[in-house]
Amino acid sequence: MQRFRLEPVPKNEYGEFYIGDAYTKYEAWDIHFWIGEGATPDEVGAAAITAVQIDQALGGFPVQHREVQNHESSLFLSYFPNGIRYIMGGYDSGYHHVEGLFDNFKPRLYHCKGKRNVRCTEVEFKKQSLNLGDVFLLDLGKDIYVWMPPKSGRLERIKGMARAKNIAFDERNGASSVHVLDSDWDTDEDFWSHFGGPSTVKSVAAAQDDDENYWKRTTEQMTLWRQA
Numbered sequence: 001m002q003r004f005r006l007e008p009v010p011k012n013e014y015g016e017f018y019i020g021d022a023y024t025k026y027e028a029w030d031i032h033f034w035i036g037e038g039a040t041p042d043e044v045g046a047a048a049i050t051a052v053q054i055d056q057a058l059g060g061f062p063v064q065h066r067e068v069q070n071h072e073s074s075l076f077l078s079y080f081p082n083g084i085r086y087i088m089g090g091y092d093s094g095y096h097h098v099e100g101l102f103d104n105f106k107p108r109l110y111h112c113k114g115k116r117n118v119r120c121t122e123v124e125f126k127k128q129s130l131n132l133g134d135v136f137l138l139d140l141g142k143d144i145y146v147w148m149p150p151k152s153g154r155l156e157r158i159k160g161m162a163r164a165k166n167i168a169f170d171e172r173n174g175a176s177s178v179h180v181l182d183s184d185w186d187t188d189e190d191f192w193s194h195f196g197g198p199s200t201v202k203s204v205a206a207a208q209d210d211d212e213n214y215w216k217r218t219t220e221q222m223t224l225w226r227q228a
Contacts, residue, residue: 012170015080019069019122020090022047025079026054026062032076034067038090070119077117082166083159085110086121102175105141107194110163112137118159127195133204135160137167138191139176144168145191146180151204157182 009023017023019036022043026032031054033047048066055062067076069086077084087108110120112135120137123129130136130147135156138145144164148157161180168176181188186198 015082015084015166016087016171017069017084018087018090020088024050024054025076027079029058029062030065030075031055031062032065032067032073034072034076035069036086037069072117074117082162083112083118083120085163086119088122102141107141108137108139110137110139112156112160112163115153115155118156120160120163125194127201130195131202131204137164138194139167140194142176143190144176144178145188146178147185147191148180148182149185149201 017034017036020038021036022039023034024031024047025034031051033051035044035047039047051064055064065073065076067073072084107125109123109125109129111123111129112118112120132149133151133153134149135152136147137160138147144167146157146160146164148160161178164178164180168174168178179188179190181191186192192198
């Protein structure tokens with residue numbers, strides 16, 4: 001929903017969530033409303049109202065689910081086989097059309113992490129965000145780098161590559177090139193020109209969470225509409 005009007009999300013943007021917005025998803029007899037950590041109370045309320053309206057229109061039969069960023073249910077995550085991607089800001093701050101897409105493009109860095117359901121979350125574009133145990137996507141617009149250090153997980157690698165290809169080919173109609181950095185994770189000059197070299201990248205142990213703690217933390221704590 002844009003400015004509190006219900007707006008359908010294009011299918012090529014499924015799995016892409018702006019953390020400053022709220023969304024409503026209807027799937028068979030399940031209605032989900034998703035809340036980003038930066039969504040305003042008005043946006044959260046609008047998403048909940050939309051879910052209730054859909055429920056009432058269908059005779060009260062659907063089950064409603066409240067989904068919160070980083071705490072989504074397995075059912076909700078199952079709708080997005082390529083994983084989900086958290087983007088800073090709201091939808092209005094993003095880029096949504098190939099024409100003029102790279103004019104004043106803002107580079108983005110995504111952290112792909114998880115053993116069961118891999119999430120790609122936008123993080124600060126700086127070297128300190130990297131660590132040697134996870135996969136990262138560097139989106140420069142025309143070029144997308146999938147950085148896979150040796151300690152990163154197999155599923156993270158698979159999902160990271162799938163997400164990069166989804167951005168390049170589905171969202172941008174092939175306007176971006178994907179570069180996979182595996183054996184050359186520490187030598188690719190183009191990638192490291194944005195970070196100043198690999199010498200001080202955090203080790204696996206120094207990363208904020210290992211995969212087990214990450215999932216303990218997040219668990220303890222198809223039509224899709226956007227509310228923004």
